[in-house]
Amino acid sequence: MEKRDDKYDFSLYEYHNLLHQNILVSYKGPIDERIMTVIGENIEIVTNDGNDKARTKIFKIFMELAQNVWLYSAESCKTISGKQLGMGTLVIGEFGNYYTFVTGNVVKNTDIEPVIEKCEIINSLDRDSLREYRREQRRLANQGKPNSGNIGLIQVALTAESPLDIELTPVSDEESFFSIAVKIKKTNCK
Amino acid sequence: MEDIHIQGSKDVYIQPTVDFEVATGRCSISGESFLEETAKFYSPMVEWIKAYSRFGKNIDFTFSLTYFNTSTSKWILTILAELKKLEGQGVAVNVVWHYHEDDVDMRDDISDYMADTGLKIDLVPFNE
Numbered sequence: 001m002e003k004r005d006d007k008y009d010f011s012l013y014e015y016h017n018l019l020h021q022n023i024l025v026s027y028k029g030p031i032d033e034r035i036m037t038v039i040g041e042n043i044e045i046v047t048n049d050g051n052d053k054a055r056t057k058i059f060k061i062f063m064e065l066a067q068n069v070w071l072y073s074a075e076s077c078k079t080i081s082g083k084q085l086g087m088g089t090l091v092i093g094e095f096g097n098y099y100t101f102v103t104g105n106v107v108k109n110t111d112i113e114p115v116i117e118k119c120e121i122i123n124s125l126d127r128d129s130l131r132e133y134r135r136e137q138r139r140l141a142n143q144g145k146p147n148s149g150n151i152g153l154i155q156v157a158l159t160a161e162s163p164l165d166i167e168l169t170p171v172s173d174e175e176s177f178f179s180i181a182v183k184i185k186k187t188n189c190k
Numbered sequence: 191m192e193d194i195h196i197q198g199s200k201d202v203y204i205q206p207t208v209d210f211e212v213a214t215g216r217c218s219i220s221g222e223s224f225l226e227e228t229a230k231f232y233s234p235m236v237e238w239i240k241a242y243s244r245f246g247k248n249i250d251f252t253f254s255l256t257y258f259n260t261s262t263s264k265w266i267l268t269i270l271a272e273l274k275k276l277e278g279q280g281v282a283v284n285v286v287w288h289y290h291e292d293d294v295d296m297r298d299d300i301s302d303y304m305a306d307t308g309l310k311i312d313l314v315p316f317n318e
Contacts, residue, residue, distance in 0.1 A: 033202050151260045
């Protein structure tokens with residue numbers, strides 16, 4: 001068959017195969033509360049293997065990280081009613097004895113530095129210190145102090161019982177693609 | 191001063207069930223909490239507790255929240271801090287929190303709230 005020059009050169013089959021192995025749910029596009037509700041329900045269905053504790057943890061982590069994409073992505077679109085929605089990607093995978101949850105979105109380089117610093121602090125702390133850090137940040141937030149954000153990230157690390165694997169890939173002089181991955185070990189959830 | 195009754199719902203957002211009774215001093219928040227406008231939902235409860243202080247009557251507060259997001263967590267801290275103030279005014283304040291016995295994260299979170307506010311919370315595990 002002769003190849004047409006104007007043919008759309010994208011193999012959905014290859015894309016499907018790429019995602020097929022170990023990936024339970026993947027989504028790319030605008031994220032808001034409605035999308036979160038639907039994907040949250042899907043996650044509860046695909047992780048329903050009798051390990052309720054793991055399922056609960058994944059749901060909690062999803063709610064925090066997806067909300068970050070919705071509210072803080074530098075790439076956004078507007079609904080007809082004018083509501084701003086953050087765009088991003090999220091993937092949940094299952095690999096033997098653990099689940100992974102990854103979210104990613106475009107960020108402004110000037111905005112992301114404090115977030116990376118927070119992630120590095122979080123990753124340097126053990127569970128008790130993380131709990132102390134969450135208490136401190138929550139106190140500051142209730143007093144309306146600046147720079148008291150990212151309690152959600154502390155919550156994610158505590159819930160996952162694993163570090164936040166962050167990655168920053170420059171996409172232009174001003175922006176980068178920022179991703180956060182966490183592992184949820186099934187053995188921690190027995 | 192009036193009672194607060196809010197039926198919980200799980201639609202796009204997740205709203206807990208809330209019951210605050212003036213006559214008995216029995217208050218409860220149960221279910222899950224992920225809201226569009228957290229401040230709008232919880233600030234009337236904080237105001238209710240402040241107003242209740244003038245009665246000087248006992249208050250029995252029961253939390254049965256099994257999930258809440260971080261923006262809700264800040265309001266829980268505010269509610270508990272108000273209850274602690276009430277206790278400081280001589281009101282008998284009893285706080286109970288029902289949590290799933292497997293939910294270690296929730297148990298830790300409640301313990302941290304106790305440490306933060308100095309308010310005693312009775313942890314009551316359940317097993318469905």
